[in-house]
Amino acid sequence: MKKVKNIIVGFGKGGKTLAKFLAQKGEEVLVIERSKQMYGGTCINIACLPSKRLVIEAANGVDFVDAVKGKDEMTAFLRNKNYHMLADEPTVKVLDGQAAFTGNHQIAVTQADGTTEEFTGERIFINTGASPIILPLPGLRDSQFLLNSTSAMDQDELPTKLTIIGAGYIGLEFAAMFAQYGSQVTVVDHKKSFIPREDDDISALVKKDLEDLGVKFILGAELKKVTDREDGAVLSYVQDSQVGEVFGNKILAATGRQPNTADLGLAKTEIKVNDRGAIMVDQHLQTSVDNVWAIGDVKGGPQFTYISLDDFRIIKSQLFGDGGYTLESRNIVPTSVFINPPLSRVGLTEKQAQDQGIDYRQFKLPVAAIPKARVAKNTRGLFKAIVDPANQQILGATLYGIESYELINLVALAMKAKLPYTILRDQIYTHPTMSEAFNDLFKG
Numbered sequence: 001m002k003k004v005k006n007i008i009v010g011f012g013k014g015g016k017t018l019a020k021f022l023a024q025k026g027e028e029v030l031v032i033e034r035s036k037q038m039y040g041g042t043c044i045n046i047a048c049l050p051s052k053r054l055v056i057e058a059a060n061g062v063d064f065v066d067a068v069k070g071k072d073e074m075t076a077f078l079r080n081k082n083y084h085m086l087a088d089e090p091t092v093k094v095l096d097g098q099a100a101f102t103g104n105h106q107i108a109v110t111q112a113d114g115t116t117e118e119f120t121g122e123r124i125f126i127n128t129g130a131s132p133i134i135l136p137l138p139g140l141r142d143s144q145f146l147l148n149s150t151s152a153m154d155q156d157e158l159p160t161k162l163t164i165i166g167a168g169y170i171g172l173e174f175a176a177m178f179a180q181y182g183s184q185v186t187v188v189d190h191k192k193s194f195i196p197r198e199d200d201d202i203s204a205l206v207k208k209d210l211e212d213l214g215v216k217f218i219l220g221a222e223l224k225k226v227t228d229r230e231d232g233a234v235l236s237y238v239q240d241s242q243v244g245e246v247f248g249n250k251i252l253a254a255t256g257r258q259p260n261t262a263d264l265g266l267a268k269t270e271i272k273v274n275d276r277g278a279i280m281v282d283q284h285l286q287t288s289v290d291n292v293w294a295i296g297d298v299k300g301g302p303q304f305t306y307i308s309l310d311d312f313r314i315i316k317s318q319l320f321g322d323g324g325y326t327l328e329s330r331n332i333v334p335t336s337v338f339i340n341p342p343l344s345r346v347g348l349t350e351k352q353a354q355d356q357g358i359d360y361r362q363f364k365l366p367v368a369a370i371p372k373a374r375v376a377k378n379t380r381g382l383f384k385a386i387v388d389p390a391n392q393q394i395l396g397a398t399l400y401g402i403e404s405y406e407l408i409n410l411v412a413l414a415m416k417a418k419l420p421y422t423i424l425r426d427q428i429y430t431h432p433t434m435s436e437a438f439n440d441l442f443k444g
Contacts, residue, residue: 007121012041014295014308015127023089040082043305058180064158100265130257130297139226145233163248171254176339192220283326336405344408347396360386365441367401372432392420403434
């Protein structure tokens, strides 16, 4: 059994950044990745970057098959770049194979040829990510027309009719994207309310814009079964006591993701997981076993690549700093949903402020009032923000409109720095830009 200073299981964002950092410190690092198609992690291979590439291509009118080809070329380039970023470091070894714990600090790696190598790690970092959840719906898992968020981006032809199970943010991104490519998209969800985390006015606008794009919604549906036909699958459901069916050439399950812990052999360790299979960690990302950490999606919580990167910062603070940066330090996290136009948010919504009894002042601006939106020929959407009337600090913002995925970071920065909203209001911005909307949003 070989002894290694640092073992990182999984080639994800946080793990690869940590591996590079440790290598630059001259430390020995073993990175174990079970798939050569996942060098660099979920984001660059099967999630953020390829999906956003396809979203942009759809908006630009590119043919679906050509867009998929371009996406594949991009991910292949990034995968190779990420591999060499680590493999070319003299103190890093990248090992392909399935890792499984045989003890608290012991790991066996089974490679493609069936051979097994065993290692003992002084420090171990688990960075194995998450995978799509497939509901236990009769006929769904066995359907030959089933897609998940990964396989949906690898189709060699555009589905004429696409059924999406799940009206969450991932489902909506795919709904908007495939509708823009020309698919007839139907989204089915068990919830009666549409994106209930958002304010009602925002939810109504998003739903209308997606419907105008051609997306059909069946909400409050009790799913019953999936039945394959020769050229697609039928999803049966009950809505308001009425039996219904929807046919699709493909059926996309967009019902969340679960941590990849099932094959890690954690039963042979004292590492604890919760009832969702996520590894339980403390504020320093340490598991219930000393010198074993969990990074990224595998520990549960927000599933974003920038969260995984921030996990690296927490571990770096422990190993090479004062340990002062913890999960509790992460209190302002912006998010974006890449529909058309994109929906971005940070901090509290108006609904949350009301539920918590928080006093606030609200600002609203229709995107149609922003000159750059007119220039870009996309005036759909609404910008909202709430501020604390006592100290003028921003409590939260919801930006539904073009380029909101960039603008939300300005708001988050102002919130992090505890700046009054007047800083954004009175800032001199270049023109015409979407950022100058803050001049008008916060006036009055």
